[in-house]
Amino acid sequence: LVGTALLLFLTSPLLALRLGFSDEGNFAEETTTRQAYDLLAEGFGPGFNSQFLVTALLGEPGDAAAVDDLVAALEADPGVAAV
Known part of the structure; x- marks a missing residue:
């Protein structure tokens, strides 16, 4: 005790x-x-x-298209000022 x-x-x-x-x-x-x-x-x-760290699990290592899609999705978010 x-x-x-x-x-x-x-x-x-x-x-x-x-x-x-x-x-x-x-x-x-x-x-x-x-x-x-x-x-x-x-x-x-x-x-x-401010800093905001985004991590993502991609299907394939080095998948540039998936990274581009993620960047586009973040830029489309009205709460994100810059990517």
Whole structure:
């Protein structure tokens, strides 16, 4: 019982763990870094400051047509600013 309690205590910081890409948008709003980040987003539009990684499982390795189809589908999505 003591061992279980110790393990729970040691792993408790994992509850606040955030996974993903870190960027300057994580800084406090009063920092100049965050203000510059917000200005870039306002000036260049949505998606300029962010990364989005797309992975795809293709039928054949090196299938250029499948990659072109994926790019076309992403470009057709109204929620995607640029590909």
